[in-house]
Amino acid sequence: MRKRQKILIVDDEAPFRSAMRRLLEKNYTIAEAETGQGAMQLAHSEEPDLILLDIALPDANGLDLLPQLKELRPSPTVVMITAYEQVKDVVAAIKGGAFDYLVKPVDIDEFELTIQKALEHASLKNEVDRLRQEVQRLQKVDRLVGKNPAFLEAQVLAIKSAQSRDAGVLIQGNSGVGKELFARLIHAESPRAAYPFVALNCAAFSAEIIESELFGYERGAFTGARSEGKQGLLEVADGGTLFLDEVIDLHPEIQAKLLRVLEEKEFFPLGGTRKRHVDIRIVSATNQDLWKAAEQGKFRKDLYFRLATIRIDLPSLRHRQEDIIPLARYFLEEFNDKYHKRFRGLSAEAEQILLAHPWPGNVRELRNTMERLVLLENEETVLARHLHFLGEEQSSTNVQPSADNLLVTLPDEGLSLEALEQRIIEQAFEKCGRNKSKTARFLGIPRHVLIYRLKKHNLGT
Incomplete structure (x- = not known):
């Protein structure tokens, strides 16, 4: 009753x-x-x-x-x-x-x-409070800190969506907002919680590597393959949850194969002739509008509808002003414990600096900021001078790389795009003192993508 x-x-x-x-x-x-x-x-x-x-x-x-x-x-x-x-x-x-x-x-x-x-x-407020407390009691997921209405609504939607074994969940939001954290929350609250949670970043590898990672391969499937073959992540995640980060970067052929897996719950490993059967749930994430990409023909619409039965949009930290200081204090305590420091709080000036910063890297950037501060400083209170580097980093990122004024003369006989990419990355890497973070900012690409391409071109990482 x-x-x-x-x-x-x-x-x-x-x-x-x-x-x-x-x-x-x-x-x-x-x-x-x-x-x-x-x-x-x-x-x-x-x-x-x-x-x-x-x-x-x-x-x-x-x-x-x-x-x-x-x-x-x-x-x-x-x-x-x-x-x-x-x-x-x-x-x-x-x-x-x-x-x-x-x-x-x-x-x-x-x-x-x-x-x-x-x-x-x-009633709605009480339900949000109850679900939020439930979120924070989860043992397998880091604490979700924040009272921003959109952030709380996302938590509620995540827990509700977890009740389904199979419904696809698409998590959208800028880099650093906590998409994988929400994916882990959904898994931990789902009937699949006792089975594996497996994550794959679709932007970090080439299409060939992604395919072998997902589907695995049989012995001798291709040159360089392990002699014993390899189990794919689809099989590793059997019974549990497969998290596909930056799913928008999946090659069209892999999109087609993934759709078959979702529809028929079976696939062939590379070089294999025997079907493998799997029972998995896919939670995917992207920092772009996946439906817009689908409308533009850059992503399969039929796969979109399979992946996005439920869509969760996570707000950027700059839209969660009320959560910046609580998050900073939370990370302060976390790194106090890690580095055996004794910071007790933030000065009013330090709080103003944190609130004024645009946080392009979102919660991940704030967490890294607090870790750097706790590691390098020895005080009881976070002071304004401890955060001087935020202004320096912001000014260095205000000017975005642009090709508008770049003139490239193309030879009549053609050229190798891969060789050109290698040359550009090599020059940028040297120009930035072989600093990966600076090079990634200079080229306007994520750091993990740069690292992949440095390895790909054997540029001495």
Whole structure:
């Protein structure tokens, strides 16, 4: 049986409370208070879902009680009650966290609609809080820190999607927002949690390597193949979850083979004649709009629909301003433990620097920033001078590599694109003092892609 929602009516007028009780008690559990002190006591003991709070109370102002009530855990939804001459206070009430307001004398239709909407809001908020606590109790997933509404909504969607064994989940967001963390969360909460979680970055290898990594190969399948053959990641992940990061970079032929796996749950390893059967769930991720790519013919639409039964969009850190300082403090504690340091907090100036930084690398960049700081400094408080490198790094990344002014003369007899790529990378690597991070920024490509291409061209990594 569904638990009845609880409403606390706080008003010093007994006839008004009685009228409200008669309207509500058929469907809800009702509690009453005529003073601010009584309201706080009942709010603590009864944990109401909704509080109808009068502004004018004998011992308190409802506007002063509002922030105290919102600090309670669980936090109730509050609707203010006001007389006509107090309507000017409504703006302050809404800013203080009130969901809505009612004006005396109360219109019955407006009252019932407001109560319905407020309780729907309370139910959704309570579900988000419950799921967020569940997320943070997971043992196999790092703690997800943040109260940004879009981030919390993504957590809720991730946990709900985990209940399916097979539904494809596509996680979209910029690099560094935590896509793999969410993939691991989905796996850990799913019926497949006891089986392997296997990850593959589709942008880090050539199409040939990706194919052999995914499907494996039989003995003698190609020159250089292991004599005993190799088991593919599809088989390694059997029963569990395969996470395909940067899935947008999959070669069209591999997309077709992957679609067959999803539809028929079977495949042939390279050089093999015997079908392999697998039972896996695929969670994929990309830092681009995969549907847009599909519409442009850069990705198979039929595969998109298989992968994106559920789509989760993760916000960039610059859109999660309220989470920057809590995340910085969390990482501060993490690296205090790792490096046996004793940082206790952040100065106001340091907080302003963190809040002002655009965080192009998102949460990963913030984590790296705090690790560098804790490793190199020895203080009890993070100071502004400890973060000087953020400004330097930002100025160095403001100017993006551009080919607009680059003039290349193509010979009539043609040229080798691979040789040209090798020459460009070689020159850029030397120009940047053989520093991989600087070279990747100079060329405008991810660092892992540069490392792959350096190895590919045997450029002395």
